[in-house]
Amino acid sequence: MTPAARDKAIQALENHGVCIIKNFFPSHIIKQWGDAALKDLDLASEQLKTTKGIDLDNPIEGQIINNFHELSMREARRVDLRNGVNVKQKIEEEEQKWRSDNQVNQKTQSLEDIRMNPDILEILERKMYEITPLELGNWGRWNFNGGGPSLTRRIQLTVGKPGTVISLGGCTDQTIHADTAHIFSHVQLPAHYVNLFLHSVSPLSNELNDRFGW
Numbered sequence: 001m002t003p004a005a006r007d008k009a010i011q012a013l014e015n016h017g018v019c020i021i022k023n024f025f026p027s028h029i030i031k032q033w034g035d036a037a038l039k040d041l042d043l044a045s046e047q048l049k050t051t052k053g054i055d056l057d058n059p060i061e062g063q064i065i066n067n068f069h070e071l072s073m074r075e076a077r078r079v080d081l082r083n084g085v086n087v088k089q090k091i092e093e094e095e096q097k098w099r100s101d102n103q104v105n106q107k108t109q110s111l112e113d114i115r116m117n118p119d120i121l122e123i124l125e126r127k128m129y130e131i132t133p134l135e136l137g138n139w140g141r142w143n144f145n146g147g148g149p150s151l152t153r154r155i156q157l158t159v160g161k162p163g164t165v166i167s168l169g170g171c172t173d174q175t176i177h178a179d180t181a182h183i184f185s186h187v188q189l190p191a192h193y194v195n196l197f198l199h200s201v202s203p204l205s206n207e208l209n210d211r212f213g214w
């Protein structure tokens with residue numbers, strides 16, 4: 001990205017709280033991760049059917065579906081999926097490959113290149129660690145081992161492991177929500193965490209079907 005493009009992304013985050021960067025990441029890598037996540041969803045769905053009597057594809061009206069370590073419900077037909085065997089294996093393989101490639105100064109595209117993309121990290125560091133007069137009140141800095149608010153230092157970002165949000169056919173729109181309440185109602189502080197979403201299935205492709213959304 002050019003410096004002007006990074007400035008534009010930061011301004012979008014400042015104005016809207018969201019920034020869409022088109023055609024930035026290689027689609028074939030994202031597709032591989034989407035395929036791995038869908039394999040994990042199949043495993044989780046079968047396990048829920050056989051052990052809990054829960055059918056994610058055909059939920060029973062009024063049935064309470066508890067959240068699990070690997071899978072939690074956002075709402076009917078939309079799930080968070082994490083720590084599945086296929087995705088975990090892919091994470092371990094790519095982390096090892098990324099470290100090995102860096103040691104011998106090779107360059108092969110992987111998810112680690114997406115997670116650790118220097119342009120994205122610079123955008124987030126500049127936006128999340130703005131030094132403002134209100135910085136000492138930004139208690140969100142204690143989250144995710146952030147070390148708390150500070151006026152004098154900028155720490156390296158903590159980049160989380162990838163997870164997946166899967167929308168099954170027939171789900172409703174995601175409800176606008178906040179994970180936690182705002183610290184102040186009269187002012188917007190710099191964010192203490194930011195989500196990066198990558199579509200692994202295009203809504204314009206022929207990959208959509210009655211089961212899988214995008």
